[in-house]
Amino acid sequence: KEEAAVCNMDSKSSTGSLEDEVTCSVCQELFKDPVITKCGHNFCRQCVCEYWKGNVIPDCPICRADSATSDLITNHTLRNIVDIYKKEGKKPKEDSKPVCCQHKKELELYCVEDQEAICVNCVILKKHKNHEFLSIEETSQKFKEELKNSLKPLQDTHQKIAELKEKYRGNLLNIHDEADKTEKQIKEDFVKLHQFLHEEETNLLADLKQEEEEKAQKMRAMEESIVQDLTSVSKIIKDIQQKMDEEDQIFLMRCNWNTFYTRCTRLQEDLFSTGSKTLLKEELCDSLFSSEWQGVKWKELKLFIAKTLMTVTLDPNTAHPQLTLSENLTAVTREETWREDLPDNPERFDSCPSVLGSEGFTSGRNSWVVDVENQTYCYLGVTAESANRKGDINLKPELGYWTIRLCEVGYSARTDEGPSQLKVLKIPKKVLVCVDYEAGKVSFSNADDMSHIYTFTHKFKQDFPLFLS
Numbered sequence: 001k002e003e004a005a006v007c008n009m010d011s012k013s014s015t016g017s018l019e020d021e022v023t024c025s026v027c028q029e030l031f032k033d034p035v036i037t038k039c040g041h042n043f044c045r046q047c048v049c050e051y052w053k054g055n056v057i058p059d060c061p062i063c064r065a066d067s068a069t070s071d072l073i074t075n076h077t078l079r080n081i082v083d084i085y086k087k088e089g090k091k092p093k094e095d096s097k098p099v100c101c102q103h104k105k106e107l108e109l110y111c112v113e114d115q116e117a118i119c120v121n122c123v124i125l126k127k128h129k130n131h132e133f134l135s136i137e138e139t140s141q142k143f144k145e146e147l148k149n150s151l152k153p154l155q156d157t158h159q160k161i162a163e164l165k166e167k168y169r170g171n172l173l174n175i176h177d178e179a180d181k182t183e184k185q186i187k188e189d190f191v192k193l194h195q196f197l198h199e200e201e202t203n204l205l206a207d208l209k210q211e212e213e214e215k216a217q218k219m220r221a222m223e224e225s226i227v228q229d230l231t232s233v234s235k236i237i238k239d240i241q242q243k244m245d246e247e248d249q250i251f252l253m254r255c256n257w258n259t260f261y262t263r264c265t266r267l268q269e270d271l272f273s274t275g276s277k278t279l280l281k282e283e284l285c286d287s288l289f290s291s292e293w294q295g296v297k298w299k300e301l302k303l304f305i306a307k308t309l310m311t312v313t314l315d316p317n318t319a320h321p322q323l324t325l326s327e328n329l330t331a332v333t334r335e336e337t338w339r340e341d342l343p344d345n346p347e348r349f350d351s352c353p354s355v356l357g358s359e360g361f362t363s364g365r366n367s368w369v370v371d372v373e374n375q376t377y378c379y380l381g382v383t384a385e386s387a388n389r390k391g392d393i394n395l396k397p398e399l400g401y402w403t404i405r406l407c408e409v410g411y412s413a414r415t416d417e418g419p420s421q422l423k424v425l426k427i428p429k430k431v432l433v434c435v436d437y438e439a440g441k442v443s444f445s446n447a448d449d450m451s452h453i454y455t456f457t458h459k460f461k462q463d464f465p466l467f468l469s
Contacts (some may be wrong), residue, residue, distance in 0.1 A: 022082045026051055026061055031082050035072040039065040041076055058171055064165075110139035137216070181438065185365065310368040315358040318389070320349040331371075352393045361469055365436045369447045374430040377407040379414070382435055382442055402442040402456045406431070413454045423453055 007057040024031050025046035033045040041062045043051075049069060058067050090371040098107055098117075103120035117139075122128060134142075313329040321338040325331070332355055344350060369379055379395065380403060387400030393403040395414040404422070405412045413420040430447035437460050444453040 018085060022078070022085050029381050030086065031078060032076040034075045034082065036078075037065070037067045038071045039063050039067065042078055043463045045072065045074075056166060058234045061466070108136055109133045110136055137160050144246065161451075175329070178195065180438070206264070310359075310366055311369045312370075313359070315347070315356050317345060318347045318349060318352040318354075318356040320351075322353045323355055325355070347389065349389045349393075351391050352389075354379075354389075354393075361435070361437065363437050365434065367432060367434040370431050370432055370433060371429070372406055375406060377405075379403045380431060380444070396459055397456060402458065404454055411453065413456070415456075420454075424453060425451065428453070 007271055015189070022030055024034075024042075024044045024047055026043055028094060029044075030436065031042065031044055034042050035045045035048065036042050037060050039050070039060050041060055043307060048061065051061050052069070053249050056071070059065060060067050067101055099105060100107055100119035100122060103119050103121040105121060106117055107117040107118065109118050110116070110133065111122075113129050114128065114131065117136060118128065118133075123133065152230065227355060311330075314325050314332060316329065319325055319342075321334070321340075321342050322335050324333045324335055326333075334353055342348070347356075349355070372378065372380070381395075384400030393399075393401070395403045396415050396416050397414075401414065403414045405414065405419070411424045412419040413422055414420075426448075426449065428446035428448060431453070432445045432447040434443045434445070435441070436443075438461075440457055440459050442456040442458070444455070446453065
């Protein structure tokens, strides 16, 4: 039977596989100071530390499992094996060349049709008759080029996956960071709320104590009056009983019946017109105290929340000549005529009838309420301090304006893509504007029922005053 086969030398089959085991996958050389990671893979200590220098989060170069320098453990067993291999196991490469099992000659050719390496004597075999042959070097170079070409897309894919992984890790860190910030803010808000509730409790208990003293004093005065009335009634009862025990003749001779009857009737009327009659009004049967103490009402909580809102005063130096500000600078009205006495200073709007708040902010969470009950058409929001105020203004976030339009035909948000119509179930009388600088959010809500209207998201870098148009 004619056939060709490839046999590896014994030294190659044993030493070659051992060499793979004692070779670092990063530097492709024998291990130097080998260490093992948590996931069980081995590397040179210097190689893996150098590999991690460019990574945000260290991971295994082979399986991508999370790891760290502190997790590295010196692999003493592997280090000893490397030392033994260096002394005994490593042999010259020329001694490890594969040979043909049939002819015991070096494999120098490659049969293209049968896709196997053969020696020069295998060429004359019937199995390889009329086949195409290439040299081992030429074939190896060809296949290596093909592998190299296929490696580039895989490397690109690997890079994209690695970048995606870093992106998700970054998102995960942002989630944790935002959660920590929100948790901190919640705790701060509830500390204030607890303080407010404690103060309300103290005030209500003090009011209750005062009301208790006042009612107790009133009851004591009523009790004294009742005792006096009781004494008078008891005396009359005793007099009546004594007279009823007298003999008829004496009773009639001593008793002025009309006078006595008038005295009893008058006393009875006096009693039922003063303290005793109060008892019959059932005032004392009701709750002794008013219902004002019954918990902290929602309106009181709303008042507490209102205390945390900013008090916005408008800046007259920014007001358009058609706008008139109230005396306390908290309201604005648009007039038909222009004021000619106003200077055209850089802060002032000269074309768009708008005005800004007098104060801005560069951090924290800030909220305020705007009364829009009598407005039929206006813009409301915030603006960057550096935003343009002269000529026609395009209200876009990319130009420094985060606004919504309120009008009778509908509400809309002024986005970078243009107006975005908003669905508002109930036309608000007041609009709550909230700016979370660190979170990059500008939110609008109905201040009466706290229903959401719209939220802009942006990475803020400037001072923000209120914007009204």
